[in-house]
Amino acid sequence: MAEPTLPEQVTKLYDLIAGYHATHLLEIGRELGVWEAITARPGGTSDALATQLGTDPFYTDVLVRTAFAFELVEHDGDGWRMAPHFDQILGTPSATFYLGGAARTHQVVGEDYASYVQRFRTGIRVPYQAHGRAFMEAVANGLQALPRIFTDFVLPKLPSLQARFASGARVLDVGCGGGWALVQLAERFPKITCVGVDNEPYSIELARKLIAERNLAGRCEARLMEAQRLAEDGAYDVATSFLVIHEIDPKDKAGAFAAVARALKPGGQFVIFDETYPTTDAELRKMPARFAALAQWFELTWGNRLNTKPELAELCANAGLRLADETTFSRFYVGVAEKT
Numbered sequence: 001m002a003e004p005t006l007p008e009q010v011t012k013l014y015d016l017i018a019g020y021h022a023t024h025l026l027e028i029g030r031e032l033g034v035w036e037a038i039t040a041r042p043g044g045t046s047d048a049l050a051t052q053l054g055t056d057p058f059y060t061d062v063l064v065r066t067a068f069a070f071e072l073v074e075h076d077g078d079g080w081r082m083a084p085h086f087d088q089i090l091g092t093p094s095a096t097f098y099l100g101g102a103a104r105t106h107q108v109v110g111e112d113y114a115s116y117v118q119r120f121r122t123g124i125r126v127p128y129q130a131h132g133r134a135f136m137e138a139v140a141n142g143l144q145a146l147p148r149i150f151t152d153f154v155l156p157k158l159p160s161l162q163a164r165f166a167s168g169a170r171v172l173d174v175g176c177g178g179g180w181a182l183v184q185l186a187e188r189f190p191k192i193t194c195v196g197v198d199n200e201p202y203s204i205e206l207a208r209k210l211i212a213e214r215n216l217a218g219r220c221e222a223r224l225m226e227a228q229r230l231a232e233d234g235a236y237d238v239a240t241s242f243l244v245i246h247e248i249d250p251k252d253k254a255g256a257f258a259a260v261a262r263a264l265k266p267g268g269q270f271v272i273f274d275e276t277y278p279t280t281d282a283e284l285r286k287m288p289a290r291f292a293a294l295a296q297w298f299e300l301t302w303g304n305r306l307n308t309k310p311e312l313a314e315l316c317a318n319a320g321l322r323l324a325d326e327t328t329f330s331r332f333y334v335g336v337a338e339k340t
């Protein structure tokens with residue numbers, strides 16, 4: 001392949017910086033209700049949108065044109081409609097693939113960059129759990145789609161696991177955060193009971209509130225507990241974890257896998273829904289695998305360590321778990337390990 005020219009590399013630089021501005025565009029559009037409004041009324045003009053939202057007409061037109069530049073919306077007559085699938089991804093909060101909160105999550109995560117130079121110089125570690133309430137809320141909101149993607153898209157590819165949920169499993173959600181997996185699993189599968197554990201107190205408060213709001217206190221419970229200290233042997237049919245394994249302190253990870261394995265019944269299954277670090281240069285350079293490399297970058301000073309797939313398999317094997325099934329969804333890896 002021919003070497004890129006200098007002007008092409010300058011364009012590439014601005015293309016990278018464009019992602020920063022697009023992140024803000026996504027979030028400002030969400031806050032104003034632009035994506036939901038275009039989804040609800042395709043074909044509406046910028047002026048009609050501004051009238052509906054009570055926003056400045058010129059500002060609104062520039063916002064939508066910029067969204068068009070980024071291929072988030074398309075022309076529809078004199079007006080606009082969402083680009084294919086973005087009506088679900090950005091415009092429908094109840095949709096399985098709604099990721100409208102993702103930009104906000106990354107804005108909050110990005111606040112750490114202000115301290116990165118200093119953290120690089122001192123080597124200081126500021127764990128996930130030290131990030132405060134607004135951060136915990138943004139993460140909980142931003143990740144709401146994961147359990148829905150799991151039940152609607154991933155589970156149908158894993159029939160034996162799906163059958164367990166349907167027939168009434170006792171489920172442990174490791175690193176339950178704000179509790180969305182607990183309530184979504186419990187609502188989708190009326191016969192299951194769920195226990196969530198997390199070592200971040202405010203997230204457990206959020207999870208308990210959510211459980212109460214959904215009237216699920218009879219079947220769901222959230223406990224403040226470190227995964228590596230789980231002490232219920234053979235109590236669960238299924239354990240789940242959504243974006244958690246890479247968050248567990250590397251020194252505690254083997255202990256957490258061992259504790260989860262002990263907590264499972266013989267033949268029980270552990271679902272690892274997470275990112276895996278690329279193992280080849282080609283993967284590093286290609287989306288969506290590259291996003292896992294980025295996660296290692298933006299979570300670096302939290303002390304996180306993203307594992308490769310072989311490392312995950314080894315963690316499982318050392319805990320007496322056998323990786324029986326694997327699949328992927330966009331940047332996410334889903335592994336199902338069985339207690340041997």
Ligand SMILES: C[S@@+](CC[C@H](N)C(=O)[O-])C[C@H]1O[C@@H](n2cnc3c(N)ncnc32)[C@H](O)[C@@H]1O
Pocket residue numbers: 128129139140143144146174175176177178179180181197198199200203225226227228241242243244247248249252256
């Ligand atoms: C990125 S968040 C994901 C939360 C939740 N699963 C979700 O999808 O919204 C990772 C969670 O793992 C929790 N966590 C990290 N290490 C843990 C440990 N050793 N024991 C229990 N929870 C842990 C964190 O406190 C945090 O709530």
